[in-house]
Amino acid sequence: MTLLQARDLVTTFHTAGGPVEAVRDVSFDLDAGETLALVGESGSGKSVTALSLLNMVRPPGRIERGEVLLDGRDLLKLGEAEMRTVRGGELSMIFQDPVSSLNPLLKVRAQLTEAVLAHRRMPRRAAEQRAVELMTRVGIPDPEARLSDHPLAFSGGMAQRVMIAMALAGEPKVIIADEPTTALDVTIQAQILELLAELNRENGTAVILITHNLGIVARLCQRVAVMYKGEIVEQGTTDEIFTAPRHTYTKELLAATPSLRRPRPPMPAPEKPEPLLEVRELTKSYRSRGRTLQAVAGVSFEVGRGETVGLVGESGCGKSTIAKLVLGIEEPTSGHISYGGSPVTGLRGAAQRAYNSRVQLVFQNPMSSLNPRMTVGQAIGEPLRVRGSDTSRVAELLELVGLPASAAGRYPHEFSGGQRQRIVIARALAVEPELIVCDEAVAALDVSLQAQIIALLRDLQARLGLSYLFIGHDLASVRDVSARMLVMYLGEIVESGPSDEVTATPLHPYAASLLSSVPEPDPQVERERERIVLRGEVPTPLDPPPGCRFHTRCPIGPLARPGRTICRTDKPPLLQVSPGRAAACHFPGELKEDSCAH
Amino acid sequence: MNGLLRGFRSPEARIGLAVVVVVLGAGLLAPLLAPHSPYAQTSGTFLPPSATHWLGTDEYGRDLFSRVLYGIRQDLLVGAVAVPIGAVAGTVLGLLSTVWGWLDTVIQRLFDVTLAFTSLVMGVTVAAVIGPGLPAVLITVGLVNVPLFGRLTRNAVKSLQTRDYVTAARIVGVRPVRLLFRHLLPNALDALVVQAALSLSLAVFIEGAMSFVGIGVRPPEPSLGSLLRTSITFLDRSPLYALAPMVVVTALVLAFNLIGDGLTKGLLRR
Numbered sequence: 001m002t003l004l005q006a007r008d009l010v011t012t013f014h015t016a017g018g019p020v021e022a023v024r025d026v027s028f029d030l031d032a033g034e035t036l037a038l039v040g041e042s043g044s045g046k047s048v049t050a051l052s053l054l055n056m057v058r059p060p061g062r063i064e065r066g067e068v069l070l071d072g073r074d075l076l077k078l079g080e081a082e083m084r085t086v087r088g089g090e091l092s093m094i095f096q097d098p099v100s101s102l103n104p105l106l107k108v109r110a111q112l113t114e115a116v117l118a119h120r121r122m123p124r125r126a127a128e129q130r131a132v133e134l135m136t137r138v139g140i141p142d143p144e145a146r147l148s149d150h151p152l153a154f155s156g157g158m159a160q161r162v163m164i165a166m167a168l169a170g171e172p173k174v175i176i177a178d179e180p181t182t183a184l185d186v187t188i189q190a191q192i193l194e195l196l197a198e199l200n201r202e203n204g205t206a207v208i209l210i211t212h213n214l215g216i217v218a219r220l221c222q223r224v225a226v227m228y229k230g231e232i233v234e235q236g237t238t239d240e241i242f243t244a245p246r247h248t249y250t251k252e253l254l255a256a257t258p259s260l261r262r263p264r265p266p267m268p269a270p271e272k273p274e275p276l277l278e279v280r281e282l283t284k285s286y287r288s289r290g291r292t293l294q295a296v297a298g299v300s301f302e303v304g305r306g307e308t309v310g311l312v313g314e315s316g317c318g319k320s321t322i323a324k325l326v327l328g329i330e331e332p333t334s335g336h337i338s339y340g341g342s343p344v345t346g347l348r349g350a351a352q353r354a355y356n357s358r359v360q361l362v363f364q365n366p367m368s369s370l371n372p373r374m375t376v377g378q379a380i381g382e383p384l385r386v387r388g389s390d391t392s393r394v395a396e397l398l399e400l401v402g403l404p405a406s407a408a409g410r411y412p413h414e415f416s417g418g419q420r421q422r423i424v425i426a427r428a429l430a431v432e433p434e435l436i437v438c439d440e441a442v443a444a445l446d447v448s449l450q451a452q453i454i455a456l457l458r459d460l461q462a463r464l465g466l467s468y469l470f471i472g473h474d475l476a477s478v479r480d481v482s483a484r485m486l487v488m489y490l491g492e493i494v495e496s497g498p499s500d501e502v503t504a505t506p507l508h509p510y511a512a513s514l515l516s517s518v519p520e521p522d523p524q525v526e527r528e529r530e531r532i533v534l535r536g537e538v539p540t541p542l543d544p545p546p547g548c549r550f551h552t553r554c555p556i557g558p559l560a561r562p563g564r565t566i567c568r569t570d571k572p573p574l575l576q577v578s579p580g581r582a583a584a585c586h587f588p589g590e591l592k593e594d595s596c597a598h
Numbered sequence: 599m600n601g602l603l604r605g606f607r608s609p610e611a612r613i614g615l616a617v618v619v620v621v622l623g624a625g626l627l628a629p630l631l632a633p634h635s636p637y638a639q640t641s642g643t644f645l646p647p648s649a650t651h652w653l654g655t656d657e658y659g660r661d662l663f664s665r666v667l668y669g670i671r672q673d674l675l676v677g678a679v680a681v682p683i684g685a686v687a688g689t690v691l692g693l694l695s696t697v698w699g700w701l702d703t704v705i706q707r708l709f710d711v712t713l714a715f716t717s718l719v720m721g722v723t724v725a726a727v728i729g730p731g732l733p734a735v736l737i738t739v740g741l742v743n744v745p746l747f748g749r750l751t752r753n754a755v756k757s758l759q760t761r762d763y764v765t766a767a768r769i770v771g772v773r774p775v776r777l778l779f780r781h782l783l784p785n786a787l788d789a790l791v792v793q794a795a796l797s798l799s800l801a802v803f804i805e806g807a808m809s810f811v812g813i814g815v816r817p818p819e820p821s822l823g824s825l826l827r828t829s830i831t832f833l834d835r836s837p838l839y840a841l842a843p844m845v846v847v848t849a850l851v852l853a854f855n856l857i858g859d860g861l862t863k864g865l866l867r868r
Contacts, residue, residue: 327769353771361769369762373784382780383770424766431770 003206004030004053004091004174009066011045011052014059022048022061024230030174033204035197037217037238039253040227041446046210049227050176053208054087070174089119092167096179098159102151108162109147112169119170134165139195155537157188164195168205175199178210185314186473187534190517193220194533212446214257215519218242219526226250238523256451257521258476260503265458265480273304276435276467277326277359282335284321293542295321297491298335300574303435308461308468310482310499312475312514314538318491319471323439326469327361328352339435357387360428364440366420370412376423377408383430397426400463401456418449422456429460435467442477454481475518479503487511490541490549493574497581507583509557509591510550532591535559548572548586556591602791605864606857614795614856617849625670632664636820644836653842657832665820666842672732672809672821673850676801680739685794687740688747693778695748696755706752709745717742717804718811725813732821735814739801750793754786761785792861799854806847822847 011023023045030036038046051057053068055076068075070090075083087093095101103111112131113124122130128147135143138161151159160180167175177196181189197220199205209221217224218238225235226247234247245251284296296318303309313319324330326337328347337344339359347355363369370379380398381391395405401422412420421441428436438457442450454477460466472478478485478499485499487508495508506512516532534553539545551557551567558564566586574584583589605611624631633650640659647654653662691709695702715723721738728734758764759782767781802822808814809823817824822843829840 329765329769356769356771361766363762363766365762369766371763371767371781371785374780382767382772386771386773386776427766427770 001032002029003032003034003071004208005067005069006049006053007067007069009049009052009068010064011048011057011061012064013061022230023052026052026066026227026230026232028225028232028235030206030208032173033200033206034223035200035207035209035221037221037224038208038210038227039212039214039217039224041212041253041448044227045230046227047178050093050178050208050210053176054091054093055083056087085119088115088167088172089170090173091176092170092172092174093176093178094160094163094167094180096182098163098183099151099154099156101163102154102159104151107148107150108154111151112147112162112166115166115169130169131165134168135162137168138162138165139191140165155188156184157191157537160184160192161195164192164199168199172205174206174208176208176210179212180209181216182211182213185538186475186514186517187314188537189216190519190531190533193519194531196220213519214242214254214447214521215259215526218521218523219519226253242521242523252448254521256448258447258450258474258480259521260476260479260515260518261520261522261525264500273307275302276305276307276340277303277469278336278338279322279326280336280338282322282325282337283333284318284325284330285333291542294491294544295541296325296332297544299488299491299493301486301493301496303467303469305434305467306461306465307484308470308482310478310485311469311471311488312473312478312485313488314473314514316490316538316541317488318541319488320439323361323437323469323471326437327359328355357431358433359435359437360431360433362421362424362428362436362438362441365444366417366424367444369424370420372412375409375411376415379412379423380408380427380430383427387431393430397430400429400460401426416449417445418452421445421449421453425453425456425460429464433466435469437469437471439471440473441470443472443474450477457481475503475515487514490539490544492549492584494550494585495581495583496574501581505589505592507577507581507588508550508585509554509587511583512591513555546571548584550585556587601865602788602861603864605792605861608860608863610856610863611860614853614860617853618857621670621846621850621853622674624667625674628664628667628671632661632667634661634664636660636665636668637818644832644839647838654836654838656828656836656839662825662839662842665825666822666846669820669822669825669843670846672735672815672819673802673805675732676735676739676805677798680736681743681794681797681801684740684743685747685790685797688744688749689751689790691744692748692751693755693783695752696759696782697774697778702752705748709748712741712745717800718807721804721808721813722811725808730813730816732815732819735805735808738808739804742800742804743797746797747790747793750789751786754789755782758782758785788861788865792858792865795854795858795861799851799858802847802850802854 006026006028009023009026013020013022026049038049040046052063057063063076075086109128109131112134113127116127116130131147132143135147140146140158140161154162181192184192193216196207200207211217221238224238224241225232226249228249234250241250245254279302280300282296282299283294286293286295299322311319311322325332328344332345339355344355377394380394384391384393394408398405398407403419403422442453445453457468458481470478470481482499485497485502486493487495489510495502495506495511502511503515506515513532513534520526532555536553539552545552547569548567548571557567572584572586574582576582577588638660640655642655643657643659645651645655651661656662691705695705720742724738725734764781767777805814805821806823806826809821810827812827815821815824817828825843826840832839
C-alpha cells in the first residue's frame with residue numbers, strides 16, 4: 001500500500017546568480033514499512049528533496065510545484081499549523097550531525113518529553129515515562145539516569161540514538177534519515193544501522209534513507225532512487241540497481257565505490273624495500289587540567305622506499321597525531337622517529353625545512369588547506385619561491401595532477417573539492433618529496449572523486465617513486481592503496497600485515513569487527529552476512545582500560561568468555577603470528593566472520 | 599564574491615557611505631561651501647535662520663552654518679590621522695604578541711590597562727598631561743584604538759595559526775615572517791576593516807565628548823563638540839544652535855556604525 005508519494009516535485013533556489021533548480025521533477029512512491037534509499041553525491045539534491053517532503057525549504061529556496069501525498073493528503077497544501085502536527089508526527093526526520101541537532105542547554109529529559117507532548121496530550125509524568133521507554137527502545141543503557149544529562153555528555157553515537165528516540169516520539173509512519181551515520185565511526189555506524197533496521201522490521205516504520213554510501217544502501221534498503229543533478233535518474237529494487245544498473249551515472253557510482261571483496265588493482269610491492277621512515281616505541285601524551293591523555297602509546301612501524309603503508313583506525317585512535325609527529329609539527333613524548341637513518345625529533349629552522357622537503361602532508365579537508373587569498377599559482381609556487389627554485393614549474397605540476405595550466409590564475413573557491421585536493425597534492429609535490437603522509441586525504445570527498453584521487457596518488461607513485469603513509473578510517477579505500485596495513489585502537493597498533501591478508505583473514509578481534517562493520521556495496525552479501533556488531537563505545541584515552549585496551553568491547557574477551565581474565569590484567573604485545581603478520585592479542589585469529597573470505 | 603565587497607554593497611553600508619561622503623565632503627570643501635568666515639563676527643547675535651545665515655548666528659554673530667562646516671574638519675583630521683596611527687600601532691603590537699609568549703603577556707597586560715580607561719577618562723588623563731586641545735584629542739583617539747586593534751589582530755592570528763593552510767605553508771618551508779604577512783595578516787584583514795569603521799565612529803564620538811567637556815578643541819576654534827558645548831549655555835534663547843552640530847555628530851556616528859554592520863553581514867553571509 002502506498003504511504004507517501006512525491007509527484008513532480010520542483011524546488012528552486014533563487015540566488016543572486018540566478019535560479020538554481022535543486023530538485024527537478026522528482027517523483028517516487030514509498031510503501032508502508034518500506035525502506036527507500038535516496039542515493040547521490042553531494043549537491044545532487046537529496047537533502048533538498050527531503051526538506052521539500054516536509055515543506056521545510058527555506059528562502060531563497062522555494063517549492064515551485066508538485067505534490068507530496070501522505071495517505072492521499074497533499075502536504076504542500078496544508079497550513080503551517082497542520083504541517084507542524086505532521087512533522088515529527090507521521091513524518092519524522094533525523095539529521096547527519098546529532099550533537100548539533102540537540103539543544104546543548106536543555107537536559108535530554110526536557111527535549112524528549114517536549115517531543116512526546118508535542119504530539120499527544122498527556123500528563124507530564126506519563127510523558128516522562130514515555131521518554132524512558134523511548135530511550136530504552138533505541139538502546140541507550142541506563143535510560144533513567146541518562147535523561148538527566150545534557151546532550152554534550154553524549155557521544156556521537158548515543159546522541160544519534162537520542163535523535164532517533166525524539167523522531168519516534170510521535171510514532172511516525174515514516175522516518176527520513178539524512179546521512180544519519182556519516183559523522184560516526186564505522187563500528188558505531190553499524191550499531192545505528194542495526195537499530196534503524198530493527199525499527200523498520202519490528203514497528204513497520206518506513207524509512208527514507210539519504211546517503212552517499214552504497215554499502216549502507218545494500219545493507220538496509222529494499223528500494224533505491226539514484227539522484228543526479230537534481231533528478232532521479234533511476235529507481236528500482238536494491239537488487240536491480242546493484243546487479244543491473246541502467247543509467248551511466250549509477251554504473252559509475254557502483255564502480256567507484258570501494259569494496260573489500262573486489263580484487264584490488266596490482267600494487268608495486270618492493271621485495272625488500274630500503275627503510276625510509278622508521279618509528280620506534282613512539283608515544284605522545286597531552287596534559288590538560290592535571291590529566292594525561294595518551295594519544296599514541298608505544299607505536300613502532302616503518303615505511304620503505306616506494307611503499308604505501310596504510311594506517312586505519314576510528315576517530316581518536318591517535319592516527320592523526322602520528323601524522324603530526326612524523327612531519328615534525330609536534331614533538332613526541334618519547335620514542336624515536338628516524339628518516340633515511342637520521343633522527344627526526346627536535347628539528348628546528350633550516351633542519352626542519354630540509355626534512356620537510358623530503359616528507360610532505362596532504363590534509364583531509366581540501367577546503368581549509370588552501371589559503372583563500374592566494375591564487376592556485378601562488379599557492380603551488382610558494383614552496384618553489386621560498387626555496388629559490390624556478391616558479392615556472394607551476395604549470396608542469398598542475399599538469400602532473402591533471403589540471404590545466406590556466407588553473408594557476410584562479411582562486412581556490414572556484415574549484416570543486418576533488419580539484420582542490422589535486423591542488424594540495426601539487427603543492428606537496430612542489431618540494432619534490434620522497435614520502436607523502438595522507439591524513440584522511442579522501443575522506444571529505446564523494447566516492448567518485450575518492451576513486452580519482454586514489455588513482456592519481458597511485459599514478460604519481462609509479463611515475464615519481466613516492467612512498468605514502470596513508471591514514472584513513474575507511475578500510476576499503478585504505479586497502480585499495482596500501483600494500484601493508486596497520487590497524488590502530490586507542491593509541492596502539494593492534495594488527496599489522498599485508499593489506500589483502502589483513503582484510504581477508506584478520507587476526508585481531510578489533511580488526512575483524514572493524515571489517516565486519518564495513519557495509520559491502522552488494523545486497524546479496526549483506527543479506528547473508530553474519531555481522532559482528534561491537535557493543536559499547538570506544539573508551540576515552542584519558543583513562544584507557546588496563547591490560548588489553550580492547551577487552552571492554554571484545555567479542556572474544558572476558559565479556560563473552562568470563563574465564564579470560566588475562567585480557568584484563570596483561571597487555572598483549574604486538575607479536576608476529578605468521579610471516580609478515582603481527583597481532584596484539586592473547587587469542588589471535590580466533591574471531592572470524594564466516595562470509596569474510598574473498 | 600569577496601565578503602568585504604559584498605558588505606560594502608549591502609543596503610546598510612550604502613546608506614552609511616552616502617552619509618559619510620556627504621558630511622565629510624562638506625567638511626573637506628568647507629572653504630568653498632561656507633558662505634562666511636567661521637570667525638567673522640557681526641553685530642547680529644542669535645539671528646534666526648535666514649537667506650544669508652542658513653542656520654542663523656551665534657553669540658558673537660558668527661555664521662553657524664559655516665562654523666559647523668569647519669567643525670567637521672576637526673573630525674576629518676582625527677579620523678584621518680589618529681585612527682590610522684592607532685590602528686597600525688595596535689596591529690603591530692598584536693602581531694608581535696603572537697610571536698613570543700613572554701611579549702604576549704606584557705602586551706596583553708598593557709592592553710588591559712588601556713582598556714580599563716573609558717575613552718573619556720583617557721581623554722581627561724591625556725589632557726592633564728599635555729594640556730587640552732586638538733593634540734590631546736588626537737592622542738586619546740590613537741591610544742584608545744591601540745588595544746582594540748591589538749586584541750583583534752592577536753586573536754584573529756591565533757585562530758588562523760591552527761588552520762590547515764597555515765600548517766601546510768609551514769611544512770613546505772615558508773619562514774615565519776612571510777607566513778605572517780602572506781598567510782595570516784591578509785586573512786585577518788576582514789575583521790580589521792570592520793573595526794576601522796567602528797573606530798571612526800568612536801573617533802567622532804570622542805572628539806565630540808572631549809570638546810564638549812572642554813578638554814578638546816577649544817573656542818573660538820569650531821568643532822562639533824565645542825559648538826555643542828557653547829550652545830548649551832544658550833539653549834533657551836536659541837535652540838537651533840545645539841541642533842545642527844548634534845545632528846551632524848549623530849549622523850556620522852550612525853553612518854560609520856551602519857557601514858560596520860553592513861560589512862559584518864557581508865562577511866558572515868556565505
